[in-house]
Amino acid sequence: MTKNIQPIPAFRIGMGYDVHKLVEGRALYLGGIKIEHSLGLLGHSDADVLIHAICDALLGAANMRDIGYHFPDTADDTLDMDSKIILRKTIDLLATKGYHVGNIDATVCAERPKINPHIPAMCECLAEIIGCDIDAVSIKATTSEKMGFVGREEGIAAYAVCLITKS
DSSP states (O other), rough: OOOOOOOOEEEEEEEEEEEEEEEEEEEEETEEEOOOOOOOOOOOOOOHHHHHHHHHHHHHTTTTHHHHSOOOOOOOOGGGOOOHHHHHHHHHHHHTTTEEEEEEEEEEEEESSGGGGHHHHHHHHHHHHHSSSGGGEEEEOOOOOHHHHHHSEEEEEEEEEEEEEEO
C-alpha cells in the first residue's frame, strides 16, 4: 500500500525565541544596531536576541534545525561574532533549499532601554541584510510589567515568526 504523500508547500512558517542575560561591561546590540545602555547582553556572540530569534524562526520554517546547530556557542569561529553575519549566513542557508523571506514579525521584551525609538533603524538594518523590502520586517516592543527576569531587568527576550516562500 502506497502512502499519499503531499508535496511540501511553497510557503512555510517558523517561530523563534531567544533570551540573554543583561550584564555590565558588554555593548547592547538589538536588531543589528548598537543601543546606548548601561548594560549589554551576555553571550558567545554579540548576543543580539532579536536576530537570534529571527534566525531560529527562519531555520525552523525551512526545517534546518536551529541557530545553535549552525553557529554553536562552543566554536572559536563564532566567539564574539556579529549577529548580522549570522543572519546573512542564515539567509544563504535558506537559499540552498530555494527559500527566501516573505515577512518577519518580531517582538522584543525589555523594561529598559526603551526599544521603540530604535525600531525604524532595526527594520532598515534587517531588511538590508535579508534583501527584502523594509515593509516585510515588523518589530514591536513590550515590557513584562516589572514581572519575571525581564521585569527585574535581568535579561531581554525576543520572539519572532516568519513566512518563507520557494523561489
